[in-house]
Amino acid sequence: MTNEETVQQQLTAAFPFLASAVRAVRARRIFADVEYPHFKEVLEYLIREQKFVNLCTMTGLDEGATLGVIYHLATMEGMTVNLHTHVPKENPLLQSVMAYFPSAEAYERELKDLLGFNVQGLPEGNRYPLTDDWPDNEFPLRKDWKPKWASPEEGK
Amino acid sequence: MAQSNSFKIPIGPQHPALKEPESFSVALRGEKILGVDIRLGYNHRGIEKACEERTFLQDVYLIERVCGICSHSHSTCFVQAVEEIANLDVPKRGLYIRTLFAELERVHSHLLWLGVAGHEIGFDTLLMYTWKDREVVMDILAMLSGNRVNYGMNTIGGVRRDISPEQIQEVLKGMDILEEKTKYYIEVASQEATIINRLSGVGVVSKEDAIRLGAVGPTARASGVDRDMRRDDPYAAYPDVQFDVILDDHNDVYGRTVVRLKELMESYKIIRQLLKKIPDGPIAIKAPRKIPAGEAFSRYEAPRGEDVHYVKSNGTEKPERVKVRAPTLANVQVVKHMLKDRYLADMPIVIAAIDPCFSCTDRSIALHRHDSRKRDVVIWETVRLAGIEWYKKNGIDFTALNKRFMARLQK
Numbered sequence: 001m002t003n004e005e006t007v008q009q010q011l012t013a014a015f016p017f018l019a020s021a022v023r024a025v026r027a028r029r030i031f032a033d034v035e036y037p038h039f040k041e042v043l044e045y046l047i048r049e050q051k052f053v054n055l056c057t058m059t060g061l062d063e064g065a066t067l068g069v070i071y072h073l074a075t076m077e078g079m080t081v082n083l084h085t086h087v088p089k090e091n092p093l094l095q096s097v098m099a100y101f102p103s104a105e106a107y108e109r110e111l112k113d114l115l116g117f118n119v120q121g122l123p124e125g126n127r128y129p130l131t132d133d134w135p136d137n138e139f140p141l142r143k144d145w146k147p148k149w150a151s152p153e154e155g156k
Numbered sequence: 157m158a159q160s161n162s163f164k165i166p167i168g169p170q171h172p173a174l175k176e177p178e179s180f181s182v183a184l185r186g187e188k189i190l191g192v193d194i195r196l197g198y199n200h201r202g203i204e205k206a207c208e209e210r211t212f213l214q215d216v217y218l219i220e221r222v223c224g225i226c227s228h229s230h231s232t233c234f235v236q237a238v239e240e241i242a243n244l245d246v247p248k249r250g251l252y253i254r255t256l257f258a259e260l261e262r263v264h265s266h267l268l269w270l271g272v273a274g275h276e277i278g279f280d281t282l283l284m285y286t287w288k289d290r291e292v293v294m295d296i297l298a299m300l301s302g303n304r305v306n307y308g309m310n311t312i313g314g315v316r317r318d319i320s321p322e323q324i325q326e327v328l329k330g331m332d333i334l335e336e337k338t339k340y341y342i343e344v345a346s347q348e349a350t351i352i353n354r355l356s357g358v359g360v361v362s363k364e365d366a367i368r369l370g371a372v373g374p375t376a377r378a379s380g381v382d383r384d385m386r387r388d389d390p391y392a393a394y395p396d397v398q399f400d401v402i403l404d405d406h407n408d409v410y411g412r413t414v415v416r417l418k419e420l421m422e423s424y425k426i427i428r429q430l431l432k433k434i435p436d437g438p439i440a441i442k443a444p445r446k447i448p449a450g451e452a453f454s455r456y457e458a459p460r461g462e463d464v465h466y467v468k469s470n471g472t473e474k475p476e477r478v479k480v481r482a483p484t485l486a487n488v489q490v491v492k493h494m495l496k497d498r499y500l501a502d503m504p505i506v507i508a509a510i511d512p513c514f515s516c517t518d519r520s521i522a523l524h525r526h527d528s529r530k531r532d533v534v535i536w537e538t539v540r541l542a543g544i545e546w547y548k549k550n551g552i553d554f555t556a557l558n559k560r561f562m563a564r565l566q567k
Contacts, residue, residue, distance in 0.1 A: 026240070028389055029452075029453060031451070053367060054367070054370060055370060056453075056455070056462070056464045056481065056486075057464055057466070057479065057481035057485075057486075059466045059477065059479040061468070061476075061477055070466065072453055072464065072466065074455075076367075076381075076382070076383060077388060078385070078387075078388030078389040078455075080389070080453060080455070082451075082453050082466075101370060102368065102369050102370070102489050103369060103370030103486055103488075103489045105489065106196070106485050106488060106489075107481075107485075114204075125193070126193065126194075126195040126196075127197070128195075128196055128197050129196060129197035129200035130197060130200065131197070140202060140205050141204060141205055145205075147202075147205075
């Protein structure tokens with residue numbers, strides 16, 4: 001049995017509700033979907049038991065009624081789990097994972113700026129990556145957001 | 157009391173040491189750094205959004221312009237994800253050429269870094285030497301692709317240009333020259349007291365901290381973190397070549413210098429193997445315009461560390477989502493850690509030692525004329541003429557001066 005199949009099997013054994021939600025798509029690549037209420041326990045299991053000690057990045061997604069986020073987790077040996085979860089768009093509340101991965105700070109600020117996630121537990125600090133004078137409630141990576149073109153008078 | 161004799165100084169966004177905008181707010185007591193607050197984002201131009209509005213093929217060229225140095229890294233990382241979604245079997249020869257460019261890019265990037273590092277510690281002779289030698293690999297890249305950076309080699313399904321046997325001979329000649337030079341730099345770095353003393357013990361990060369903070373690339377490997385995507389998550393032609401992952405246990409800027417220098421030697425080794433083993437055959441297969449629905453996560457060992465792209469397709473010709481995480485963003489927390497309780501004077505070299513690339517980090521592009529919705533490619537001549545016009549309008553006219561200058565040149 002290959003490595004990713006072992007992880008897939010152990011993960012579904014530990015969390016039977018993930019039975020149809022874990023896919024080993026190719027060598028070293030696993031995709032998994034988890035409902036947000038179960039997210040924390042699955043994440044902690046992956047870090048502690050399966051040694052996914054590295055957070056490659058976090059991808060935010062506009063999925064229509066929900067906002068999705070994928071935590072791209074990796075082991076030191078090169079195995080990757082792409083752990084997908086989602087929260088309702090009208091209340092996109094996420095708990096920060098900075099306690100597990102300090103490097104998540106930049107990724108979570110990005111989710112906040114570009115997609116409008118409300119990340120709880122992020123320390124006070126500079127925003128990233130938009131400018132300080134960027135208007136509130138404008139989230140460029142949301143699908144309904146279109147750039148507003150600068151008029152010729154602007155910037156003169 | 158502790159607060160009363162500490163103060164903050166802002167450095168940037170026009171940074172005195174680096175060529176890209178970023179802003180540091182440094183809390184100091186005397187010369188000692190208490191903490192650093194980093195503000196990034198000055199190069200953010202919305203490339204991920206722009207990718208969603210373009211076709212997959214257009215995105216290859218857009219993604220290539222995320223970064224001026226690791227252009228091939230980003231485009232390879234992106235096309236790999238798309239090829240995985242579309243289930244394309246890229247011909248071997250295409251993969252070999254792709255890998256060849258990846259390593260040539262690493263060579264030019266590491267030599268560039270060595271020069272910058274020399275400059276930051278006041279050793280400008282090293283800058284002049286390494287940048288002169290770097291021209292060897294720049295010429296090779298220009299010969300093979302027509303460009304010094306942004307090679308335009310990748311396409312979905314393979315590469316766009318083949319290489320000829322004559323070109324292979326030229327590349328091999330270049331490798332011989334560079335290997336000899338690199339051996340000399342390794343000798344210099346291991347014997348020259350000024351380099352060793354200036355870089356040792358500066359910007360220290362332990363192995364545990366490097367893992368905890370998510371360090372990538374030579375920064376991580378110089379702290380003994382045994383991680384290299386070329387070996388751990390092999391892609392392109394890397395499964396077919398033999399090379400060593402260079403590790404060091406100095407944990408400081410000196411270690412990062414040693415790692416990059418030794419990695420250069422490994423790159424020459426990889427390039428020679430690739431050119432020896434390169435199979436005949438096609439260099440690309442035709443990719444469909446519409447990419448089937450799916451998602452892929454691609455990892456790539458760029459010169460600065462692990463570059464990752466996530467691509468999601470919805471079955472149309474345009475991607476649903478493209479996510480880019482450049483290596484520098486992963487190393488930002490590490491820099492904060494390295495600077496704490498260190499001296500202000502070490503700041504330029506500590507920051508330079510992660511080989512930061514803020515354009516990558518912030519991602520970029522999309523050029524619009526501000527007076528219309530039209531997109532334009534602005535050529536250098538247009539910019540030059542616009543500059544001349546602007547000065548004329550403001551009462552400054554260099555025409556006479558230029559004529560005198562040209563006349564003198566012709567004499």
